[in-house]
Amino acid sequence: MKVIRKLWGLLVDDGRLASILMIALILAAGVSFLLHHRTVAAGLIWLGLIVSLVVSVEHQLKAKLKSKS
């Protein structure tokens, strides 16, 4: 059980970050395969990295500030 938890933990320890990233990747796949806008799809992946990190860190910051006040 510990090994499975560890394996899952290797990939995801913040659901918010992982889900935003997955949405960006699914959108990129759709734009690339269905609409054939391959450069836009690359931009979506790149944007997904930024947005997911910002949202995740901002959430942690808000939680920390809330716990301090």
Place this chain on the structure above:
Amino acid sequence: MFNAYAAFASFLGTGVEFAEALTIILAVGVVRGWKSALLGAVAAVVVLGALVAIIGAPLVHVIQTPWVALLVGLFMLLFGIRWLRKAILRYSGLISLHNEAESYKKELEKQRKAGQVATSGVDSAAFAATFGGTFLEGMEAIFIVITIGLSTNNMEFSVIGGVIATVVMVLLGILLKSPLTKVPENTMKFVVGIMLTSFGAFWLGEGLHVHWPQKDLSIVYIAATLLLLSWILVARCKGKLNVPNATKNTSIGG
């Protein structure tokens, strides 16, 4: 370019994980004896090596299969961005920096409470502690070695990087006989996080047939973006948290 990239990322990733494993081995060895502690650690390293051979070798032959490439890219991206996020949170002061000296003290205490040391044969508690610790820390290391090796198509260099890191950590452990408190773990995790995230994103994009402007060079500008973003996030969080000028220990690259 990818040879050095694979070896360097594997070296850093394996090094940082085995620095943590070394802390456990040292604490167990001091309290419960070196024979059982080292046996457990060596057994875990052998199992991890076998896993690299069993999982890594067949994947080398099927990595050109689109869905395998996608899966490897996705794993590498999720793993890398997780390390990057954690490093940013630590630099920002949102979570505390990993402290090997503190981990060592805790492990010493845990081992002292683990019952009597076996006077003959193998001490099962010591063996289990070092086997479990080395195996669990090593799993992250082999994850890096395998995914980096597959995606850069340089499994040999990736394995070499991991092996060198293991040897270096073992030698440091023998020479210093104390936890590696001077190893800049967060910086190493940050660098590996940037490398894996940028390469994972690129590799995944290739699997999704996206068009990366400047092709391979896009890895560099994705990495640059992540570096800049990390700096902005760390500065913003520190400002909000009113963290005094603690740049000596917590600034990026420090």
